Amino acid sequence: MAKRIEASNVTSYYGSFKAIDGISMTVEPKSITALIGPSGCGKSTFLRSINRMHEVLPNARIEGRLTIDDQNIYDPDVDVTAVRRMIGMVFQRPNPFPTMSIYDNAVAGLRLNGVKKKSVLDDAAESALKSANLWEEVKDRLNRPGAGLSGGQQQRLCIARTIAVEPQVVLMDEPCSALDPISTLAIEDLMFKLKDRFTIIIVTHNMQQAARVSDKTGFFSIDKTGEPGRLIEYDDTQKIFSNPVEKKTEDYITGRFG
Amino acid sequence: MGDYPSRSDNAFAGGTGVTGRHARSAGTGVSPSSYQEPPIGGGGALPQKARFSMESGFRGLSVAAGAMVLVIIVAIAVFLISKAIPAINADHENFLTFKTWFPNDAQPRFGILALGFGTVLTSVIALIMAVPVALGIALFLSHYAPKRLATPLGFAIDLLAAVPSVVFGLWGRDVFLEPVREFSGWLNHYFSWIPLFGGDGPFGRSILLGSIVLAIMVLPIVTSLSREVFQQTPGMNEEAALALGATKWEMIRTSVLPYGKPGVIAAVMLGLGRALGETIALALTLGAVFSISPNIIQNGGNSIAANIANAFGEANATGRGALIASGLVLFAITLVVNIAARAIIHRRREFRDSAA
Numbered sequence: 110m111a112k113r114i115e116a117s118n119v120t121s122y123y124g125s126f127k128a129i130d131g132i133s134m135t136v137e138p139k140s141i142t143a144l145i146g147p148s149g150c151g152k153s154t155f156l157r158s159i160n161r162m163h164e165v166l167p168n169a170r171i172e173g174r175l176t177i178d179d180q181n182i183y184d185p186d187v188d189v190t191a192v193r194r195m196i197g198m199v200f201q202r203p204n205p206f207p208t209m210s211i212y213d214n215a216v217a218g219l220r221l222n223g224v225k226k227k228s229v230l231d232d233a234a235e236s237a238l239k240s241a242n243l244w245e246e247v248k249d250r251l252n253r254p255g256a257g258l259s260g261g262q263q264q265r266l267c268i269a270r271t272i273a274v275e276p277q278v279v280l281m282d283e284p285c286s287a288l289d290p291i292s293t294l295a296i297e298d299l300m301f302k303l304k305d306r307f308t309i310i311i312v313t314h315n316m317q318q319a320a321r322v323s324d325k326t327g328f329f330s331i332d333k334t335g336e337p338g339r340l341i342e343y344d345d346t347q348k349i350f351s352n353p354v355e356k357k358t359e360d361y362i363t364g365r366f367g
Numbered sequence: 368m369g370d371y372p373s374r375s376d377n378a379f380a381g382g383t384g385v386t387g388r389h390a391r392s393a394g395t396g397v398s399p400s401s402y403q404e405p406p407i408g409g410g411g412a413l414p415q416k417a418r419f420s421m422e423s424g425f426r427g428l429s430v431a432a433g434a435m436v437l438v439i440i441v442a443i444a445v446f447l448i449s450k451a452i453p454a455i456n457a458d459h460e461n462f463l464t465f466k467t468w469f470p471n472d473a474q475p476r477f478g479i480l481a482l483g484f485g486t487v488l489t490s491v492i493a494l495i496m497a498v499p500v501a502l503g504i505a506l507f508l509s510h511y512a513p514k515r516l517a518t519p520l521g522f523a524i525d526l527l528a529a530v531p532s533v534v535f536g537l538w539g540r541d542v543f544l545e546p547v548r549e550f551s552g553w554l555n556h557y558f559s560w561i562p563l564f565g566g567d568g569p570f571g572r573s574i575l576l577g578s579i580v581l582a583i584m585v586l587p588i589v590t591s592l593s594r595e596v597f598q599q600t601p602g603m604n605e606e607a608a609l610a611l612g613a614t615k616w617e618m619i620r621t622s623v624l625p626y627g628k629p630g631v632i633a634a635v636m637l638g639l640g641r642a643l644g645e646t647i648a649l650a651l652t653l654g655a656v657f658s659i660s661p662n663i664i665q666n667g668g669n670s671i672a673a674n675i676a677n678a679f680g681e682a683n684a685t686g687r688g689a690l691i692a693s694g695l696v697l698f699a700i701t702l703v704v705n706i707a708a709r710a711i712i713h714r715r716r717e718f719r720d721s722a723a
Contacts, residue, residue, distance in 0.1 A: 162609065165609055190612040193611065193612040206621065208625035217608075221611055267607070270607075
């Protein structure tokens with residue numbers, strides 16, 4: 110249920126602009142990896158490269174090699190939709206489908222994959238919503254619009270929608286940046302719970318959050334605007350926050366930079 | 368606010384009080400240009416409110432413009448009703464259920480039924496033909512075409528909307544008449560068991576021809592409004608679908624179409640409004656026969672607006688009144704369609720607010 114991700118020398122472009130340069134890192138199964146760094150340093154670009162969402166944007170392209178359990182996801186013969194099913198994604202702003210009910214949102218991914226049987230969908234909706242710690246709050250109003258929930262609930266609904274298709278990896282792009290501290294805590298609790306089943310990579314601007322939830326931390330940075338982002342240091346979270354090797358990392362986590 | 372420090376520097380040089388404005392009364396040698404108006408944020412006594420300002424002038428203008436719309440609407444309604452009532456009173460048949468149109472006789476006999484039927488039938492058939500194509504074009508422009516193709520193509524669609532209807536009518540009659548006649552004969556040969564395609568001919572100047580021309584005319588409206596709606600689909604909803612492993616078409620079905628549905632319905636209603644009111648293109652293409660028949664390929668068919676254009680020239684006073692009465696019916700039909708479209712657009716707005 111969880112797979113290892115290996116990036117080697119991943120370089121992503123938007124048109125002629127090089128957004129990240131030569132990122133190499135290995136993410137172990139069933140772990141939480143946090144990506145931190147100043148705005149515009151390419152954390153999100155790298156994250157979106159992992160499930161091939163980067164190429165959705167116009168003129169975006171990528172070089173290098175990204176494998177998931179030794180399968181190259183950028184192999185020309187690979188079905189991109191299969192990659193995205195395998196590597197789910199939660200976005201910065203909660204984005205439930207506005208025209209769908211809570212139930213329909215939770216099973217949207219399954220429906221896309223052709224699951225039609227009511228009993229299967231019912232079970233999947235319940236287990237995904239339970240895994241996302243949302244079931245108790247919504248079980249009596251599954252037919253209400255998903256957009257009517259609070260921000261934190263919407264984000265948990267999006268997580269439920271993502272894990273309902275049983276991916277191997279869950280990518281989270283600043284999942285708590287639009288949420289209040291209580292909702293943030295709920296999502297962090299959820300991440301600990303999901304760690305048993307999925308490989309999780311989270312981009313965050315909140316360093317306490319990175320320190321709280323992650324096993325490993327990667328610090329991205331840029332020299333100046335217009336330069337590509339690079340991975341400066343990647344190590345155990347404990348080490349990054351207590352005794353980083355690089356001066357830049359230390360400056361950033363102590364607040365002297367960015 | 369950025370220039371405060373330099374002012375107090377000057378004040379200090381003059382050896383006076385604390386702020387720049389005090390420095391002026393002290394009459395130091397600093398150039399007067401540095402002390403003009405007080406800052407916009409205030410200072411000094413509060414000025415009086417202007418009694419006659421641009422503000423009230425614009426308000427008056429916009430109120431007058433708004434009121435003018437009501438005046439025009441009421442004037443049209445009064446005109447239509449005042450001319451129509453005498454003619455309807457002179458009618459020797461029931462205006463709403465009689466099918467043919469002889470208002471100029473000594474004993475006027477006319478009714479709206481066949482005309483109303485033809486109006487609605489041509490419009491509905493036109494929409495059935497136009498809407499799927501329009502949605503296809505709109506989706507192509509908003510989600511499939513590369514930008515350098517979508518922009519000129521969208522421009523061409525808007526240009527098509529600006530072509531005068533008489534041009535469409537002439538073109539339709541001269542270009543489409545023969546192909547439609549042959550196609551109608553073919554339909555009649557193989558499908559005459561369907562009432563739509565029955566009859567013994569002659570074929571050609573039929574409901575079908577009028578509907579095809581109408582379809583081409585409403586196509587650009589429905590296309591460009593639908594394209595607008597599709598383009599407004601929030602990118603994050605499209606990405607949500609893609610990230611779940613949707614193909615492009617699945618993404619469109621999951622996020623774009625449900626989001627755009629109310630807007631598309633409104634676009635279709637506006638297209639229907641145009642089709643219902645279309646005059647000259649139908650006057651040129653329909654067979655001008657007063658009958659109610661499900662047959663769409665035989666020469667025949669008529670619509671309210673086309674009949675007004677065809678018959679007004681030879682009409683006497685009662686005849687004109689009768690035509691105006693038919694115009695009143697058309698006014699009512701289009702009003703209903705427009706209100707329905709407005710209601711749907713309104714519902715969409717509420718829906719958007721809750722989604723945001």
